[in-house]
Amino acid sequence: MEATTRVTTVSQLPLQNIPGTYGVPYFGAIKDRLDFFWFQGIETFFKSRVEKYNSTVFRVNMPPGPPGFPDPRVITLLDQKSFPTLFDIDRVEKRDVFVGTYMPSVSYTGGYRVLPYLDPSEERHTKLKTFCFELIKDNGRELFxxxxxxxxxxxxVWESSLAKCGTASFSTECVQFAFNFLFRAIVHKDPVAPGEASLGTEGGIYASLWTAPQLIPVTNIGLPHPIEELFLHSFPLPFILVESPYNSIFKFISTYATDALAKANELGLNRDDATHNLLFFLCFNAFGGFNIFLPSVVKAIAGAGPKLMRELAAEVKDVLATTGExxxxxxxxxxxxxxxxxxxxxxxLNPPVPYQYGRAKKDFIIESHDASYKIKNGEMLFGYQPFATRDPKVFVDPDTFVPKRFLGPEGEKLISSVFWSNGRETDEPSVGNKQCPAKDLVVTISRLFVAEMFNRYERFELAPSPVGPPSPTSLVTFISLKKKNTSS
Known part of the structure; x- marks a missing residue:
């Protein structure tokens, strides 16, 4: 099934001019960047403009912008009706827009434009996405x-650390187990095991180091404002800074991923091309995604309190008793x-990929809940996913974590309004669209994480979050883990 979303071209809603402004050339983009990172922060940046323009569709500059990055001008889509335009490959092109209005140098990926930067119209997109599907089909059981x-x-590790120190870092250990399980399952070699290309315990750190400079231009990492603006948000960082860790991971994959690379060869892919793409799939898409998403799951459940934890533990226990497993x-x-x-x-609440981009292929009409707007060929469209998935016209108490929101027939209807994978949750990935090929697997693994946690623990507590806005460097730390049927 093709997972494209058709946008109505003849609207019954009033046609309006798209509100908003890009400001004075160059300086308007700098102002918006400072608002985004410092003066307002991400959430207020969007909310304030929705209120100012009384519209969820408006023009603005998205970071990073000048002086060292391409044109930052976008049309922002922030509601459940307009946002899915970004999934519609008949109307938008997804070429070179994976992380933003800019594309990191191909030196980060061995000189190749890897799959996420390819449009479905490109022949390599079909081959590489087929490669992804084949990897998942062949290794699904191993991944689980x-x-x-x-x-x-x-x-x-957590239990030992709690016993010795009174705290245990979920975030630090997440780096290790996410990297290990992915590479064991797909490469069929433990990264820690001795060998000519062994990564020891550094694999997750290497992957994080390589990923960081590609995302830093659109990330606030908590350094003093002038340092981040001058050195991290104004110009791309050179690949040479992370060349060594990248080469170490590349050597590991090239040496041990014989089954995966043989499959790539059957599909007509160059071995070097396939190896760089496999590294990207594992270290950027999968490893990076789990390291963003799983800590948010732990924080959400901890924030909901002991009652939810007891209910989750009881459900896991009851199902296993019923199934005899x-x-x-x-x-x-x-x-x-x-x-x-x-x-x-x-x-x-916390889609692991918060931003979506696409460039209009032609003139067409887009609708929000309240109005319609004309999009012109070549304009860049942008969506902030957490805003769309908290649309108050679709979800009751949209900013609140409601654990039972998707239970029952009415709850199941809302699943189609969950966006995180470059498509609706009820859509299916295909070689002809840009939806994440591992969409179903990622949901299954995430459910497995919750179930495994409450198969072992009755409840847990986290250290208080640091004061101030959330940061990618903020750690999730356990201060207690109560195992089932124990007093510890």
Whole structure:
């Protein structure tokens, strides 16, 4: 099934000019960038403009912009009706817009434009996305098994750290287990195991170091404002800063991923091209996504309190008792309705990819809930996903974590309004669209994470979050983990 969303071209809503301004050339973009990162922050940046223009569609400059980056001018789409235009490949081109209005140098990916930067109209897109589908089909069981195995190892690390120090870093250990399970399952080699290309315990750190400079231009990492603006937000960072860790991961994949690279060869892909793409799939898409999303799941559940934790633990226990299983299986997961609802609510509130971009292929009409607007060929469209998935005209109490939101027939209807994968949750990825090929697998693994946590623990507590705006460097830290049927 093709997962494109058709945008009505003949609207019954009043046609209006798109509000907003880009300001004075160059300086208007700088002002918007300062508002985005410092003076307002991301949430207020968008909310204030929605209120100012009385519209969820408006013009603005998106960081990073000048002096070292391309044209920052975008048309912003922030509601459930207009946002899906970004999924419609008949109307928008997705070429070179994966992380923003700019594309990091191809030196970060071995000189290749990797899959996320390709438009479905390009032949390599079809081959590389097929490669992704084949990897998932061939390794789905291993991914499920290796995730549980790696998480079990992390349980022991957290419990030992709590016993010795009174605290245990979820975030730090997440880097280790996410990297390990992905590489064990797809490359079929433990990164820590001895060998000519062994990564030891540095694999996750290497992946994080390589990913960071590609995202830093659109990220606030908490350094003093002048330093970030001058050195991190104004010009692209050179690949040479992370060349060594990248080459180490590349060597590991090239040496051990024989099955995956043989599959790529069958699909007519150059081995070097396939290796760089496989590295990107594993380290940027999958590893990066889990390191963003899983901490947000832990924080959301902790914030909901002990009652939800007791209910999750009870559901896991009851399902396993009913199925006669002594471990979490795919069949058992399908029966865990609350686990499923909690997972979708986490995707709704904190989609791991917050931004979506696409360039209009032609003139067409777009609709918000209240008006219609003319989009011109060549204009850049942008959507801030967490705003669209908190649309008050679709979700009750949209900014609140509601664990049971997706339960029952009415709750299930809302699943189509969950966006995180470059498509609706009810759409299917295909070689002809840009939806994440691992969309279903990522949801399953995320549900497995929740189920495994409450198969082992009755509840947990986190250290208080640091004062101030959220930062990618903010750590999630356990201060207690109460195991089932124990007093510890």
């Amino acid at each position: 098994f290796e995730f549980s195995k790696a998480l079990e190892e992390s349980f022991l 002594n471990k979490i299986t795919l069949q058992a997961l399908e029966k865990m309705a609350l686990v499923n609802s909690v997972t979708y609510e986490c995707f709704r």
